[in-house]
Amino acid sequence: MRNFIDQLRNHSSDDGTESVRTDGGTTTSRSRLFGDSNQSLLERDVVRSAPFWLPPFLLVGLFVYGAIAWNVLLSFTDFTGIGEPNYSALDLENYIIAFTGGTPSWSNLAVDPIWNAAQNTVVLMVAFAAACLVLGLVLAILVDRGIRFENTFRTIYLLPMSLSFVVTAKFWLYMYNPQTGLINILLGAVGIGPVGIIQNPDLKLAGVAFALIWQFSGYAMIVYLAALRTIPTSHFEAARVDGASTVRMYWRVIVPQLRTATVSALVVITVFALKAFDFLFSMYGGYQPGPSADILATRMVREAYANQNWAYGSTIAVILFVLALAIVAPYIYSQYQRGEL
Structure with a gap:
């Protein structure tokens, strides 16, 4: 007491x-x-930890979000890269020109609308994402079934993602070479070719998509493999007891449980498709890959740097940003709704 x-x-x-x-x-x-x-x-944690998070927070706010805000403002001007932007006369002319074409007030030359580049962007995203997910799922299932040298195969499949877009583009530029490329050598062995993949307008975009699939299918495999390892073995055993074949078991029981992994991989892959400018620039050697392979990213850089239409390039950048936000925002919201953020 x-x-x-x-x-x-x-x-x-x-x-x-x-x-x-x-x-x-x-x-x-x-x-x-x-x-x-x-x-x-x-004594609040947020105040005591301010010396650690406040400086990077201010730097990111200035150079990332501040730059995005300034780019949006610039898209409403007629800035051509010379002098100072005129912020007193803001209008939607650049956005109207982007979707309808015509001769803008800031140039004597007619400007084509962005529909062709937007169509190529969407085709690249859809084909690239769908093929990556399917191939990644198949590879993940094969690795998950306990094949020999699993770690070796997993490393080999994931290795291409560690390469930059520039390295990948140069590698596939060699692979697609009509005379010395490995693909045309193999095609020639079966009596086909040579095929000028990067020279043929009908095959340019397909060549880009195939190279990107090679680079990112390993990432999809790792995401699916991690999800497969979280599924209880009782689900597999129950399907086998019910007499389901291997294909039917995966299609009816396992694949529906991979929805979260599919969405996660899809968001990352489609965003990389929007950022494929450096790949196209390195493969085709400039701002102009040709109408059949021109995407919004190459059109944006070409307008800003080659044609000195900075405000119009900013307009295309805003459209790209909105596309990326339309892909990422629903995913982030769904994660928040599930309490995972």
């Missing part, structure tokens, strides 16, 4: 201003010096 009384004396009094020591003296409480509200504010 005496120990209990001594412990009570060591705590602060009810008014939070003084505490009684065991020797009979008093000690001024910290709340009397700083006040309860100030004490709670200073």
